[in-house]
Amino acid sequence: MFNVLISDPLNEEGIEPLLKAKDIRVHIETGLKPEALQSVIPDYHALLVRSQTQVSANIINAGSKLKVIGRAGVGVDNIDLKAATQKGIMVLNAPEGNTISAAEHTFAMMMALSRNIPQAYKSLVGGEWNRKAFQGAELNRKVIGIIGLGRIGAEVAKRAKAFNMKVVAYDPFLTKERAEKLGIEKAELDMVLAAADFITVHTPLTQETKHLINSEKFNMMKDGVRIINCARGGIIDEDDLYHAIKDGKVAGAALDVFEKEPATGHPLLTLPQVIATPHLGASTVEAQKNVAVDVSEGILKVLHDQPFRNIVNYPPIPSEMMKKLTPYFGLCEKMGEMAIQLVKEKPDEITITYSGELMDLETTPLTRSILKGILSYYLSAKVNFINAAFMAKEHDIAYTVEKKPYHQSFTSLITLHVKTGNHERVIAGTLIEGYGPRIIRIGEYHIDVSPEGHLLFVHHHDLPGLIGKVGSILGEHGVNIATMQVGRKTAGGQAIMMLSVDKKIEKDVMERLENIEDIMSVQEIDL
Numbered sequence: 128m129f130n131v132l133i134s135d136p137l138n139e140e141g142i143e144p145l146l147k148a149k150d151i152r153v154h155i156e157t158g159l160k161p162e163a164l165q166s167v168i169p170d171y172h173a174l175l176v177r178s179q180t181q182v183s184a185n186i187i188n189a190g191s192k193l194k195v196i197g198r199a200g201v202g203v204d205n206i207d208l209k210a211a212t213q214k215g216i217m218v219l220n221a222p223e224g225n226t227i228s229a230a231e232h233t234f235a236m237m238m239a240l241s242r243n244i245p246q247a248y249k250s251l252v253g254g255e256w257n258r259k260a261f262q263g264a265e266l267n268r269k270v271i272g273i274i275g276l277g278r279i280g281a282e283v284a285k286r287a288k289a290f291n292m293k294v295v296a297y298d299p300f301l302t303k304e305r306a307e308k309l310g311i312e313k314a315e316l317d318m319v320l321a322a323a324d325f326i327t328v329h330t331p332l333t334q335e336t337k338h339l340i341n342s343e344k345f346n347m348m349k350d351g352v353r354i355i356n357c358a359r360g361g362i363i364d365e366d367d368l369y370h371a372i373k374d375g376k377v378a379g380a381a382l383d384v385f386e387k388e389p390a391t392g393h394p395l396l397t398l399p400q401v402i403a404t405p406h407l408g409a410s411t412v413e414a415q416k417n418v419a420v421d422v423s424e425g426i427l428k429v430l431h432d433q434p435f436r437n438i439v440n441y442p443p444i445p446s447e448m449m450k451k452l453t454p455y456f457g458l459c460e461k462m463g464e465m466a467i468q469l470v471k472e473k474p475d476e477i478t479i480t481y482s483g484e485l486m487d488l489e490t491t492p493l494t495r496s497i498l499k500g501i502l503s504y505y506l507s508a509k510v511n512f513i514n515a516a517f518m519a520k521e522h523d524i525a526y527t528v529e530k531k532p533y534h535q536s537f538t539s540l541i542t543l544h545v546k547t548g549n550h551e552r553v554i555a556g557t558l559i560e561g562y563g564p565r566i567i568r569i570g571e572y573h574i575d576v577s578p579e580g581h582l583l584f585v586h587h588h589d590l591p592g593l594i595g596k597v598g599s600i601l602g603e604h605g606v607n608i609a610t611m612q613v614g615r616k617t618a619g620g621q622a623i624m625m626l627s628v629d630k631k632i633e634k635d636v637m638e639r640l641e642n643i644e645d646i647m648s649v650q651e652i653d654l
């Protein structure tokens with residue numbers, strides 16, 4: 128049974144996937160104070176939030192059972208991603224469900240701003256009939272500058288074009304082709320700021336975008352420019368905006384988001400040129416249902432160990448790519464486990480080489496699986512594919528990834544080279560159609576072993592009768608040999624045996640094997 132805590136108000140219909148699941152117990156408690164949340168979180172496997180709950184490092188570290196934090200929406204700035212990643216807790220969001228609502232809200236705000244609708248309404252309900260004070264400006268043929276052309280920015284651009292506006296956009300990831308497809312102009316930030324009559328921001332709040340729009344940038348803008356922020360408070364420096372409005376540089380601003388929310392009593396709200404809403408961009412029936420469904424389904428999948436998407440603290444992998452990678456996960460983790468048992472000490476350096484068809488794939492998830500296999504062996508902390516790279520860094524294990532175009536014998540090949548203070552081991556593995564994962568090389572010896580169960584790796588001199596001696600000792604102790612592989616470089620030289628046995632080998636049996644003359648080493652590998 129899994130316990131899920133929902134700590135912000137979510138659409139009830141949207142969370143049905145969780146409510147209907149037989150092995151999920153859902154507890155809804157909104158408005159919990161941080162200390163209260165920290166004290167209850169140890170009981171939960173999943174936490175589901177919107178933007179109100181501040182999921183701090185303290186809360187994350189107290190979540191001893193926590194596997195996943197779900198965000199019903201896009202922005203995850205209320206979640207300490209670093210702390211979650213370090214603890215191997217997945218953070219999922221629902222980035223698509225509220226795009227249209229946020230774009231429509233941006234447009235509503237821009238129109239309300241250009242026609243002074245909130246101010247005129249306030250005046251009318253206050254008993255005035257004042258037609259002179261609220262003359263506005265058309266959107267037609269005006270330039271809209273969009274900063275951040277992701278999902279919402281692009282939807283705003285489409286709507287602006289329908290209003291016959293000229294769209295100029297700045298986004299470091301915007302390609303010329305995409306801009307052409309959308310029928311908009313791609314430009315550098317300062318050029319967008321200088322050209323626009325309306326400026327709307329649609330980036331996430333990051334170190335780079337914090338106060339991206341400040342007094343220096345206001346000075347580059349046209350006099351009488353109008354500013355819209357329906358993305359995140361803090362992208363625009365609020366003090367600088369206040370002064371730019373007061374000085375008459377900025378004609379007005381429409382704000383849905385603030386650096387500190389709730390923003391009641393904010394100085395900007397005292398200015399008649401400022402219209403505002405209390406973070407309502409995603410507050411539509413449709414968006415709330417969409418995001419709640421998306422994140423509930425995501426959480427269910429994580430808890431049920433099924434493939435899921437929209438992981439925030441993991442590189443995004445398209446589903447087609449993921450399909451190609453999935454068969455390799457087991458092989459990679461087992462290769463990691465095998466390598467660490469062969470070296471039996473902390474690696475200093477790991478080199479992973481992907482060749483053949485893996486050359487063109489995004490192999491980060493495979494690298495994480497190898498690291499997980501290696502690190503889990505000697506770290507008591509939970510290692511998973513979320514925190515594997517972080518854990519390696521934390522323990523001073525350097526790893527490098529190389530790619531080679533093709534391999535003469537295999538369609539794909541993964542070579543793992545592990546170096547410690549005393550040892551160096553190379554193992555190579557592949558997937559063979561109809562047979563699954565195989566280890567095809569240890570050091571210089573070619574073998575063909577399925578990486579599973581109990582394996583016995585024997586390094587010996589290639590002499591007649593030696594295989595028999597090993598077989599006899601195992602037989603005497605009731606250890607059944609399932610498969611056996613031998614490899615040698617030259618007849619009578621050094622050789623290896625890789626045996627797959629049906630049960631774990633006791634210490635005294637290992638000692639007897641080690642004492643056989645001409646055996647250099649015997650290692651057990653449990654996979």
Ligand SMILES: NC(=O)c1ccc[n+]([C@@H]2O[C@H](COP(=O)([O-])OP(=O)(O)OC[C@H]3O[C@@H](n4cnc5c(N)ncnc54)[C@H](O)[C@@H]3O)[C@@H](O)[C@H]2O)c1
Binds near residue numbers: 297384
């Ligand atoms: N007001 C609301 O209720 C509401 C609702 C939904 C989303 N949002 C917010 O809207 C914003 C955009 O959401 P989205 O779904 O479009 O995200 P997105 O990830 O699809 O798009 C963000 C874009 O910003 C660009 N970007 C990043 N850094 C940049 C920089 N320094 N300069 C210019 N561009 C930069 C990225 O390349 C990306 O294309 C987010 O901050 C999100 O939290 C607010």
Ligand SMILES: O=C(O)[C@H](O)COP(=O)(O)O
Binds near residue numbers: 406408409
């Ligand atoms: O990032 C988002 O998705 C929006 O800001 C919506 O936030 P909310 O879920 O608190 O309305």
